[in-house]
Amino acid sequence: MEKIFKTTIAGREFTVKTGLIGQFANGAALVSYGDTTVLSTATASKQPREGIDFFPLSVDFEEKMYAVGKIPGGFLKREGRPGEKAILTSRVIDRPIRPLFPKDLRNDVSVNNLVMSVDPDCSPEIAAMLGTSIAIAISDIPWKGPIGGVVLGLIDGKTIINPTLEQREKSQMYVTLAGTLTKICMVEAGANEVPDDVMLNAIAEGHEEIKKICEFINSIVAEIGKPKFTYESADVPEEVFAAVKEFAWDKMREAVLAVDKEVRDAKVDALQAEIAAMLEEKEEGLSSWAADAVYKLEKKVVRDYLFREHKRVDGRALDEIRPLSAAVDVIPRVHGSAYFQRGQTQVMNICTLAPLAEAQKMEGIDEQTTKRYIHHYNMPGYSTGEAKPSRSPGRREIGHGALAERSLIPVLPSEEEFPYAIRTVSEITMSNGSTSQGSVCASTLSLMAAGVPIKRPVAGISSGLIVNENDDNDFLVFMDIQGIEDFFGDMDFKVAGTTEGITSIQVDIKVEGLSLDIIREAFAMTHKGRLQIINDVILPCIPEPRKELSPYAPRIISMQIPVDKIREVIGSGGKVINKIIADTGADINIEDDGKLYISTPDMEAADKAQKIINGIISDPEVGEEFDGVVTRLMDFGAFVEFLPGKEGLVHISKMAWNRVEKVEDVLHEGDQVHVKLIEIDSQGRLNLSIRDCLPKPEGYVEEEPRRREGRPNRERRNGGFNGNRNRRDHGDFKPEDNDDGSDRKGRRIEF
Numbered sequence: 001m002e003k004i005f006k007t008t009i010a011g012r013e014f015t016v017k018t019g020l021i022g023q024f025a026n027g028a029a030l031v032s033y034g035d036t037t038v039l040s041t042a043t044a045s046k047q048p049r050e051g052i053d054f055f056p057l058s059v060d061f062e063e064k065m066y067a068v069g070k071i072p073g074g075f076l077k078r079e080g081r082p083g084e085k086a087i088l089t090s091r092v093i094d095r096p097i098r099p100l101f102p103k104d105l106r107n108d109v110s111v112n113n114l115v116m117s118v119d120p121d122c123s124p125e126i127a128a129m130l131g132t133s134i135a136i137a138i139s140d141i142p143w144k145g146p147i148g149g150v151v152l153g154l155i156d157g158k159t160i161i162n163p164t165l166e167q168r169e170k171s172q173m174y175v176t177l178a179g180t181l182t183k184i185c186m187v188e189a190g191a192n193e194v195p196d197d198v199m200l201n202a203i204a205e206g207h208e209e210i211k212k213i214c215e216f217i218n219s220i221v222a223e224i225g226k227p228k229f230t231y232e233s234a235d236v237p238e239e240v241f242a243a244v245k246e247f248a249w250d251k252m253r254e255a256v257l258a259v260d261k262e263v264r265d266a267k268v269d270a271l272q273a274e275i276a277a278m279l280e281e282k283e284e285g286l287s288s289w290a291a292d293a294v295y296k297l298e299k300k301v302v303r304d305y306l307f308r309e310h311k312r313v314d315g316r317a318l319d320e321i322r323p324l325s326a327a328v329d330v331i332p333r334v335h336g337s338a339y340f341q342r343g344q345t346q347v348m349n350i351c352t353l354a355p356l357a358e359a360q361k362m363e364g365i366d367e368q369t370t371k372r373y374i375h376h377y378n379m380p381g382y383s384t385g386e387a388k389p390s391r392s393p394g395r396r397e398i399g400h401g402a403l404a405e406r407s408l409i410p411v412l413p414s415e416e417e418f419p420y421a422i423r424t425v426s427e428i429t430m431s432n433g434s435t436s437q438g439s440v441c442a443s444t445l446s447l448m449a450a451g452v453p454i455k456r457p458v459a460g461i462s463s464g465l466i467v468n469e470n471d472d473n474d475f476l477v478f479m480d481i482q483g484i485e486d487f488f489g490d491m492d493f494k495v496a497g498t499t500e501g502i503t504s505i506q507v508d509i510k511v512e513g514l515s516l517d518i519i520r521e522a523f524a525m526t527h528k529g530r531l532q533i534i535n536d537v538i539l540p541c542i543p544e545p546r547k548e549l550s551p552y553a554p555r556i557i558s559m560q561i562p563v564d565k566i567r568e569v570i571g572s573g574g575k576v577i578n579k580i581i582a583d584t585g586a587d588i589n590i591e592d593d594g595k596l597y598i599s600t601p602d603m604e605a606a607d608k609a610q611k612i613i614n615g616i617i618s619d620p621e622v623g624e625e626f627d628g629v630v631t632r633l634m635d636f637g638a639f640v641e642f643l644p645g646k647e648g649l650v651h652i653s654k655m656a657w658n659r660v661e662k663v664e665d666v667l668h669e670g671d672q673v674h675v676k677l678i679e680i681d682s683q684g685r686l687n688l689s690i691r692d693c694l695p696k697p698e699g700y701v702e703e704e705p706r707r708r709e710g711r712p713n714r715e716r717r718n719g720g721f722n723g724n725r726n727r728r729d730h731g732d733f734k735p736e737d738n739d740d741g742s743d744r745k746g747r748r749i750e751f
Helices: 084-100 126-138 165-168 197-224 239-254 261-282 287-311 395-411 435-450 483-488 515-543 561-569 572-586 602-615
Strands: 003-009 011-018 029-035 036-048 057-063 108-119 150-154 158-161 171-177 185-195 325-326 337-340 346-353 372-380 422-429 458-466 473-480 491-497 503-511 554-559 585-592 593-598 627-632 635-642 645-653 670-679 684-690
Touching: 003 197, 011 126, 011 197, 029 126, 029 627, 036 126, 057 084, 057 126, 084 108, 084 171, 084 395, 084 503, 108 126, 108 670, 126 150, 126 171, 126 197, 150 165, 150 185, 150 197, 158 197, 158 261, 171 197, 185 197, 185 395, 185 515, 197 515, 239 287, 239 483, 261 287, 261 483, 287 458, 287 473, 287 483, 287 554, 325 435, 325 515, 337 435, 346 435, 346 503, 372 395, 372 435, 372 684, 395 422, 395 435, 395 491, 395 503, 422 435, 435 458, 435 491, 435 515, 491 515, 554 602, 561 572, 561 585, 561 602, 572 585, 572 602, 593 602, 635 670, 645 670
Parallel strands: 057 108, 372 422, 645 684
Antiparallel strands: 003 011, 011 029, 029 036, 036 108, 150 158, 150 171, 171 185, 185 503, 325 337, 337 346, 346 422, 458 473, 458 491, 491 503, 554 593, 585 593, 627 635, 627 670, 635 645, 670 684
């Protein structure tokens, strides 16, 4: 039976319909926020999956182009693999719900969010997150939810909950926040150098709205929620782990204490073999639990060192960053390159500059159509010592690339200041924790080396967390987590920013949530860390962006031309612009609003193209001189193209100071000549002179105008030209005449 539930979120109606759509799923909800509609479903397999040591959860966010009234592009005209925005949204939904499932559950759980309509003022991301929470909460799948979620904006220092499209364009930040009734579960933020305290206050305000949403969902669960099903735990049997702990606790404490990851891993692998032999000797078949037992034991040992003794496996203090190093110009010929290393995490970044026409074109359900700055992240198997082939980027790689991209966008120059499309690629060459934040630092160095005039350097650092299993208020926050601390800790709190404020946040947690006290301490620690990296590593390596671009980078000149001149620059069938490109070797792109970009590695060629275009769009004035080319000879003079697409007539009497009997005696088609504009007649025709560019002979006397034998005086008739190759404005041209000077019957028109 269909049930309908309603509430208001940030002044807009939120509606939930259950019981009618998707009845075969364990839980389903059709949610509407404004006119944004999402069908959220949660489905679990009836039996656990065999042979795995993790909880198999998948979360999908499906963008359907019909939701925004569009037909997909491409030959097939149907949606293909998820786009980047869909993948990032799936990750944003996954992160807050995953820690609330039982860790020992091995049944497959699939969450699907189908976006069916989009209201630009009501985020489908938030609608899907809330739909997911409702679908799982009312299902029979074991879960400790619900969660609520909101988007936070910041306008004029005021926090805006779920900003509209217009507000998002003005906002200084875009923060996706998720939480339970008592804790914060997830933070994903992009911000324009927002101070730490302002961000913390916004998170606190957002959590108040989240509490109301959770209460609303709980009221739905109370009315229609199903009892949770029971499942077979996949955890190590208590008696097996007790035996392993007694046998290997001290050995594990010794094994994990190593600065070098390879040394530590080798010690743990050797200990695992020893534990497997002990278990098999104890009882046949028990050795199958060895890997899980070792993982659990190693986790407890590392956490005990940190929490009880404030001791880290590599000997660092809690607020100490691993050894840092950096360099620029590590790769020849590329436009910009850099290397950044923190401990055994190593990142190489390469920057490429290109014309704006090469910006990424986007097809999705939001308003963004192009992306000027692109950051890509690659983490091959060798970076962790694994022998595996390279494949297309997974969700993790796409997410880490987007995080670094978001971190640097606030400091990039505007298109007017720097008319380039920019791509940076982070190649992870060695990984031992927090490669995403290493990518931020390497990207900053690479951009500065490439000559991109960023406002300020950006650095990223992460902090970790250990929470007392028996007391949520007893916790420990520490700086710069390495891989083992990420695996066995409770939080990876990543913050990137400048000396002025935060540019991005991403929080991954493995506990049920974070208190504001934990977030406050994480902000303080990461603030200290990013300032240390900027002042001690980045600025000493390269103190400011280079003033000159790489000789291999394109030189781009931007111009603004009148919209009514675009047609003249392009010419009929692209004839004019193609000739400029052929003559100069420059790439030229013109936008509908008159923005024009000239791109070429050769600055002289760019200047030449700019000069030609300026000549086309400018209206020549009487008295100006030009270099031109003779295009046609007539018996009364010669036509000269003195600017692309602009021609004028040099009358035979204006070719030299002495008398010229025949035009052919002094000029030929293709001759280069220097001319002066001496008249623009009442019909806009342009009359040129060669002789007025030459010194007048001493004692020169102007001759009487010549009369041609047997014909009336035609000295002034057709003595000019309007500068347009299409001579429809010429006095003797008829509408039926063709561009080549003949009439529609093919007869030449005499001038």
